[in-house]
Amino acid sequence: MEQNYGFFTRLSMAFKMIFSGAYTQSLLNPVAAEPEAPTVEIKESNQDSALQMLALLQKEGRLIDFINEDVTPFSDEQVAAAARVVHQGVKKALSEHVTFTPVSHVAEGEPLTLQADYKRSEFQLIGNVAGQPPFNGTVIHKGWKVSEMTLPAVVEGTDLNIVAAAEVEL
Template identity: 35%
Template sequence: MTQKIQPVSFISRFFGAFGQFFKYMGSGDYAARCQHVGQGELLAFEAEPKVITKEVEIIREVEVASPTLDTVNEDGAHQLLQLLQQEARFIDFLQESIDEYSDADVGAASRQIHAGCAKVLKQHFTIDVVSLDVVNSAVENSRVEVPADYDAKQIKLEGRVEGKGPYNGTLIHPGWKITETRLPKVSDTDNLTILAPAEIEV
């Protein structure tokens, strides 16, 4: 945009003319610049702006829609919480504030909770890595190739996702999936909301 030049008042022009006269007479370079301006050439601040073009990377984020359920079965969730409480005191640990405990105390308690939770998973579930050719035989931090028609529910691409694939990247985590569930069968589901009964010593 061309900068608008503000007009100079008569008094300023009158006194300025003397200074410009001696400056004009004393400097050949200054006199030459004045001649160029007098011939209608652009001033430095009136020059046309330089157009700068820059290539910008387009990053495409792949969003996977959350699964929608027509009905929600709460019994299995309640049953799992019951098992975690029985074997690992899981609910007790999460419901209690650990701010006042030292890291050593929290670490000692988490060992027992870890062992109990692992026992529940081992007894009632079979869990395996995501069974795909891309990650099935690969180890973490190794380079893998993801085909263009990959299943976005089983593979999550992170970082710059450009084009339609195939994609090359580093395996950060192989993923987990449940291959078998062995939760105990229950006939009375009314008691499943009681994760742990109140304990009273008499």
């Protein structure tokens, strides 16, 4: 039986993974059967780019406004209409500043074998994970990686923590 994983199904699966705690636990407590990971250099986090991207997503798609809005009093049709506007704006902001490429070049729903040297940062194993590679499974989501990012220059003195200035009509 062919499985067709549409966008909303994958989104639902992603939310379940993230908010169930299983995903976080798998990152914090990897499966004991995995070989010891090589030494990893920890980089200091620079949140400027993240703040800049949030500002762009807010400017073009009003993403922060949408996420912070209580949508429960609105009908599904009203939420869908708002989501369409947010989607178009966010898509515009991302397409202008970020180039994404798929992690897996195997199509969703198709079989994939991961050899012992697979990059663990590129593939999240879900389901019955036991033993050692090679692992045989089915691609549920092809994944995305950023292949290029170009953010606008920031004027010196700009407070990047302000991702959307308060608007005052005069």
